Amino acid sequence: MNRDAYLEKFKAQLDEWNAELDKLEAQARGANADMKIKYDEQIAKLRERRDEAREKIAELQSASESAWESLKHGAEDAWSRFKDALIAAK
Secondary structure, three states: OOHHHHHHHHHHHHHHHHHHHHHHHHHHHOOOHHHHHHHHHHHHHHHHHHHHHHHHHHHHHHOOHHHHHHHHHHHHHHHHHHHHHHHHHO
C-alpha cells in the first residue's frame, strides 16, 4: 500500500472511531451516576489514544521517505492501542 493510501485508510478509520466515541459520550450523558463515572474514565482513555493516533498521522504526513517505515510501525501501535481501548469501552 502506498503512503497516500495508507494515510487515507488511517484517517477514515479515525473518523469511524470518532463516531463511536461520540456514541459512548451520548450513552454516558444518559447513564446513572455510577455508570457515568465508568463511562467518563473510558472516554478519557479513548480521547488520549485518539490524540496519540492523530499525532502519528501528522508525523506520517510530514515524514521523509527514509523515516516513513519506522514511523509507520509507531502509528500502527497507536492504532492498536486505540482500537483495544474502544473495544474495551463498548
